Amino acid sequence: MVVYPENAEQVIRDVCPDADFVVILRGKRAYLAMHVDPQRDIYPAVNRLYVDMSDIEYNTAQDAYDEVARFIVSRLGKMKHREDTPEVREALYRSKPRRDAFR
Numbered sequence: 001m002v003v004y005p006e007n008a009e010q011v012i013r014d015v016c017p018d019a020d021f022v023v024i025l026r027g028k029r030a031y032l033a034m035h036v037d038p039q040r041d042i043y044p045a046v047n048r049l050y051v052d053m054s055d056i057e058y059n060t061a062q063d064a065y066d067e068v069a070r071f072i073v074s075r076l077g078k079m080k081h082r083e084d085t086p087e088v089r090e091a092l093y094r095s096k097p098r099r100d101a102f103r
Contacts, residue, residue, distance in 0.1 A: 005041040
């Protein structure tokens with residue numbers, strides 16, 4: 001399966017239609033062959049994020065981790081309005097993005 005910005009919406013709809021958020025892992029050096037417009041092709045403009053496997057391997061994907069954490073916190077914030085319980089408040093408190101959260 002090949003996923004790139006131009007076909008991502010269709011592939012996501014076919015493969016995981018109920019997903020709230022999608023992280024697309026790209027092979028090493030795949031970014032050289034793919035143009036991703038940050039204003040149009042990634043979160044918060046859409047519900048997906050592209051992460052290079054080499055960035056994960058060399059621990060340089062902190063920005064991607066922060067974006068995923070922001071998305072999760074935004075979803076938990078919406079839950080809070082629907083169900084304001086001690087458990088939800090605790091989850092919100094514990095889920096605040098921290099720079100060291102993914103190390």
